[in-house]
Amino acid sequence: MRRRRLPLAGLGIVLALAVLTVLAPALPLGSPTDIAKDLALRGPTVTEPFGMDDLGRSILSRVVYAYRISLGVAVTAAVLAVLIGAPLGLVAGYCEGLADQLIMRPLDVLMAFPAVLLAIALMSVFGTGAVLLSVALAIVYTPVMARVARAAVLATKVEVYVDGARALGATMPRLVLTHIAPNAATPMLVQTSVLMAIGILIEAALSFLGVGVRPPTPSLGLMLADGRGFMLQAPWMVVFPGLAVMLAVLGFNMLADGLRDWLDPQAPAGR
Amino acid sequence: MSSPWTFAARRLLLAAPLLLGMSILVFGLMRLVPGDPAVVVLGYKATPEGVRALREAFHLDEPVAQQYLRWLAGVLRGDFGLDFRQNEPIGRMILERLPVTLELTLLATLCTALLGIPLGLVGGARRHGFADRATLAIGLVGVSIPDFWLGIMLMLGLSLGAGLLPSGGFVPLGEAPLDNLLHLVLPALTLALSRAAVLGRLSRAAVLDVVQRGFVQFARAKGLAERAILFRHVLPNAAIPIVTVLGLQIGYMLGGAIVVEMIFTLPGVGRLTLDAVLERNYPVVQSTVLVIGAMFMLVNLATDIVYGLIDPRVRRR
Numbered sequence: 001m002r003r004r005r006l007p008l009a010g011l012g013i014v015l016a017l018a019v020l021t022v023l024a025p026a027l028p029l030g031s032p033t034d035i036a037k038d039l040a041l042r043g044p045t046v047t048e049p050f051g052m053d054d055l056g057r058s059i060l061s062r063v064v065y066a067y068r069i070s071l072g073v074a075v076t077a078a079v080l081a082v083l084i085g086a087p088l089g090l091v092a093g094y095c096e097g098l099a100d101q102l103i104m105r106p107l108d109v110l111m112a113f114p115a116v117l118l119a120i121a122l123m124s125v126f127g128t129g130a131v132l133l134s135v136a137l138a139i140v141y142t143p144v145m146a147r148v149a150r151a152a153v154l155a156t157k158v159e160v161y162v163d164g165a166r167a168l169g170a171t172m173p174r175l176v177l178t179h180i181a182p183n184a185a186t187p188m189l190v191q192t193s194v195l196m197a198i199g200i201l202i203e204a205a206l207s208f209l210g211v212g213v214r215p216p217t218p219s220l221g222l223m224l225a226d227g228r229g230f231m232l233q234a235p236w237m238v239v240f241p242g243l244a245v246m247l248a249v250l251g252f253n254m255l256a257d258g259l260r261d262w263l264d265p266q267a268p269a270g271r
Numbered sequence: 272m273s274s275p276w277t278f279a280a281r282r283l284l285l286a287a288p289l290l291l292g293m294s295i296l297v298f299g300l301m302r303l304v305p306g307d308p309a310v311v312v313l314g315y316k317a318t319p320e321g322v323r324a325l326r327e328a329f330h331l332d333e334p335v336a337q338q339y340l341r342w343l344a345g346v347l348r349g350d351f352g353l354d355f356r357q358n359e360p361i362g363r364m365i366l367e368r369l370p371v372t373l374e375l376t377l378l379a380t381l382c383t384a385l386l387g388i389p390l391g392l393v394g395g396a397r398r399h400g401f402a403d404r405a406t407l408a409i410g411l412v413g414v415s416i417p418d419f420w421l422g423i424m425l426m427l428g429l430s431l432g433a434g435l436l437p438s439g440g441f442v443p444l445g446e447a448p449l450d451n452l453l454h455l456v457l458p459a460l461t462l463a464l465s466r467a468a469v470l471g472r473l474s475r476a477a478v479l480d481v482v483q484r485g486f487v488q489f490a491r492a493k494g495l496a497e498r499a500i501l502f503r504h505v506l507p508n509a510a511i512p513i514v515t516v517l518g519l520q521i522g523y524m525l526g527g528a529i530v531v532e533m534i535f536t537l538p539g540v541g542r543l544t545l546d547a548v549l550e551r552n553y554p555v556v557q558s559t560v561l562v563i564g565a566m567f568m569l570v571n572l573a574t575d576i577v578y579g580l581i582d583p584r585v586r587r588r
Contacts, residue, residue: 006411109292113564114526117544121560124548125303201417205530208419211548224420231427238427242420250415257411 007258013251021068030058032065032218041234051236053226059236063244066218069130070248073213074199077137078192085142086181086188089149094157094176104150107143115140119202123211130213137202141195148191152184186263193256197249204245220245279576286572293564294346298339301557307331311551312355329355329554342557351558356550361558365540369562371441372539375462375531376524378455382463383470384517390467391474391513396501398479406475413468418527422461422534430457439536458535462527466520473516477509484508511582518574522567 020027030048036056044051050059092103110118122136156162157180165179206212207221215222220241227237309325310317326332329352330341345352351361394406430438436457442450481487482505490500529541536542540559547555 105288106292108289109296112289112293112568113560114523114567116526116529117560117563117567120529120544120548121297121300121556124551124553124556125300197415204417205419209530209533209545211545221419224423228423231423232431235427238420238423242417242424245417245420246412246415249417250412253411253415 004258006254007261010251010254010256010258013247014255017067017071017248017251020064021071024064024068027064029061029064032057032061033216041230041237043234044236050240051234053223053237054230054234059223059240062218062223063220063241066220066223066241067244067248069213069217069219070200070203070245073130073134073137073203074196076131076134077141077199078195080134080138081141081145081195082188082192084138085145086149086184088142089146089151090153090176090181090184092146093150093153094172094180096154100150104146107146110139111143111147115198116202116205119206120209120211123206128211128214130217133203133206133212137199140202141199144191144195145188148187149184152187153180156180156183190256190259190263193252193259197252197256200245200248200252275580278579282572282576282579286568289568290565293568294343294561295339297557297561297564298342301553302335304551304553308355308553311553325355329353346558346561352554354547354555355552361555364543364555365559365562368538368540368543370444371537372525372528372532372541374444374451375455375458375528375537375539376521378459379462379466379524380517380521382459383466383520386463387467387470387517388474388513390471391476391478392501392506394471394475395478395482395509396497396505398482403475406471410468410472410475413465413471416465418461418465419530419534421464422457422531425457425461426534439534441537454535455537458531458537461534462524462531466524466527470513470516470520474509474513477512478505481505481508511578514581515574515578518577519571522570522574525563525567525570 034057036052039052039056040054042048042052042056048058048060050063053059053062088103088107092100113121118140119133119136122139123133126132126136153176162175162179165175170179203212203219204221204224207219208225209221210225212221213219223241224238227234227241231238304311307322307326309322309329309331313321313325330338333341342352349362351365353359354361354364390406390409394403397403426438430436437454438457439454441454444451487500487504490504491497495503525541528539529545531537532539532542533545540563544556544559544563546552547559
């Protein structure tokens, strides 16, 4: 029973953040962009529990709106990576041989760079912005997704029931799509949750470094970069955006752990 | 099964096309920059003559394939060309900054091992105990902490707040060894803490795996002390996966170093890369990304080979 609590908490965090970002405009929050010079650097109060930034903007409101960008970028990148990576991995795993080599070797090259470095290099060419950042992250993730899909296909296609379907005259697309691909769905779902966590981290890191989301857009990384200059007078400017990143990442990591345990009955428990 | 040395040689041979692919990717990527690089570099000061001179100096009028081969031939000789801004040899810029990044990575690896492995041992040895749950919790929270935020918090608490350590900057090891170490404590810890959390979690899993084996139960049955069982029977057998994960983490630290060097104003290769990206100094970006990427790949390769040499089962793959 205890084993189920952690993943459920993860799911709870993820759902709560999703609802929060969708409903943000309807919530009784201050504006994330309105400047109020007289409130600049005011500490946390009952009405503004996260305090105000150097321009008198509500940090709570900015964190909520920044989550929209953060989750938006992470979801878009993960979905794009699945859409591109899964077909590549399915074909590579099913055909093997030359097709496998032609698909996987170039993807190995992408995997040979540290993720953050590759994302920075891509952004140096693309320029800044949330959409471009999603595309850059999708490129970084695609090889991961392709590998996961390929591994699942390689493990599944030797199963007797696949041979059975083939003997009954199932065509190649039918074999792959209805008999093999569903087995790739589970590991890809787990991987998506992991990539959501990493995506939120990389979005924040790149925006913090000035190569991610562009300034007027509220982003957790940008808020941390702004807050650095005021961290002695107004530590809340760096504390809360950082905790916000951590909470979201923790939620997706806990969810990924839980999905792995639930969906893979053969995995040893509690690892 | 192949002999250890043919295994190592085959892995090394596979690395060559990968490195070639990486160089093509990096070079190609930088050619995708919209607009004329010469105009981008010269900015508003661009005159037709200036642009023409720059294009000539950097061979930008040659066919792309020829530019690539010229660059690759240079790289193989250790000559990365000149940068667009200061006309300095890029190879020298990288060489000057490499020791900082390497020292940081080395210290962070040491911290990771010293924090992560004991955490895993304590957790794995007593399953479901308090220490075990603490290991799991630290592992989960540790991987979720953004390292750039951790760096800021450590800086805020230990250097700006308590005044214990310098908050940034760098002193060369040769000039003042103690000062050098003091300046690297916070950056190394920043880089190490989340990796130590991961290593702790995986060490715990490795220890749990070994503890269940027959020979450990036998050692316990014949009355060996728990401590002796842990150090003589469990640790040597759990060491292979632990060392492998540590090796892979050295690679990831090379990526993380970019962020940490920026926060703590360390003049390393990561900082050089980021500055070059922000200044649109593409020749420098191209070279540093290739150098860091190649180091990452080679560290992973070395880990892979060492793993294969220690554990004959891996070589069968």
